[in-house]
Amino acid sequence: MTSKPLYTRVLLKASGEALMGSQGFGIDVAVADRIASDIAEARAMGVEVGVVVGGGNIFRGVAVASKGGDRVTGDHMGMLGTVINALALATSLRKQDVETVVLSAIAMPEICESFSQRAAIHHLSQGRVVIFAGGTGNPFFTTDSAATLRGAEIGAQAIFKGTQVDGIYSADPKKDPNATRFDRLTHSEVLEKGLAVMDVTAVALARENNIPIIVFSIHEKGEFGKILAGGGLKTVVSD
Numbered sequence: 001m002t003s004k005p006l007y008t009r010v011l012l013k014a015s016g017e018a019l020m021g022s023q024g025f026g027i028d029v030a031v032a033d034r035i036a037s038d039i040a041e042a043r044a045m046g047v048e049v050g051v052v053v054g055g056g057n058i059f060r061g062v063a064v065a066s067k068g069g070d071r072v073t074g075d076h077m078g079m080l081g082t083v084i085n086a087l088a089l090a091t092s093l094r095k096q097d098v099e100t101v102v103l104s105a106i107a108m109p110e111i112c113e114s115f116s117q118r119a120a121i122h123h124l125s126q127g128r129v130v131i132f133a134g135g136t137g138n139p140f141f142t143t144d145s146a147a148t149l150r151g152a153e154i155g156a157q158a159i160f161k162g163t164q165v166d167g168i169y170s171a172d173p174k175k176d177p178n179a180t181r182f183d184r185l186t187h188s189e190v191l192e193k194g195l196a197v198m199d200v201t202a203v204a205l206a207r208e209n210n211i212p213i214i215v216f217s218i219h220e221k222g223e224f225g226k227i228l229a230g231g232g233l234k235t236v237v238s239d
């Protein structure tokens with residue numbers, strides 16, 4: 001791809017469920033490899049890419065809380081799940097010769113580097129993909145919030161939220177044949193309409209920092225690159 005990209009530094013949010021593929025749990029390596037190939041394409045276009053991975057394919061803290069356990073411990077388990085996913089995606093990227101580092105919000109120096117804003121920006125400017133693991137490092141948050149937080153910290157020009165469908169719809173397109181895709185919305189509209197695209201904290205932080213959110217299908221091969229080149233199917237959330 002030769003076209004000049006719209007952005008030079010972006011943050012991609014990939015949910016844990018995206019990595020799961022059609023399995024009920026865990027990581028489908030073929031899917032991780034495919035998502036990695038889209039990131040490789042963005043790198044080849046000269047775009048600096050930070051990635052936040054979710055952990056829902058492994059564990060969610062609320063699962064502990066809903067059975068009477070301690071939410072904070074459950075969230076620690078969830079955050080550790082995101083580290084497993086980050087290592088899997090890093091492996092897929094390195095197989096494709098994409099230089100990649102994993103920076104964790106929770107220190108585990110034998111496994112990966114710890115997050116700092118300075119380290120993140122250093123690696124990005126050296127052309128490495130930076131995968132942010134461990135969410136925000138705090139319980140009661142989500143990896144969507146981590147995506148906006150890390151996006152703001154690295155000065156990302158846009159947050160790419162990869163979802164199961166190709167944008168934000170007026171209703172669930174899998175259930176309602178009349179559902180239509182929004183081309184453009186403001187952050188405030190997303191919040192006011194209660195559109196379930198990212199959690200409220202994540203959207204509010206993006207609004208406060210004036211960061212556009214681009215919602216697209218993570219399952220469409222090549223779509224990330226197409227949108228970076230100015231095309232593709234998506235909903236753009238910006239003020």
Ligand code: UDP
Nearest residue numbers: 016054055056061075078135136141142143
């Ligand atoms: N989590 C957390 N703090 C964070 C990010 C994540 O406690 O900053 C925990 C939380 O339990 C969450 C789990 O990690 O349910 C997995 O993250 P998330 O649900 O956001 O993953 P996704 O839905 O994107 O796969």
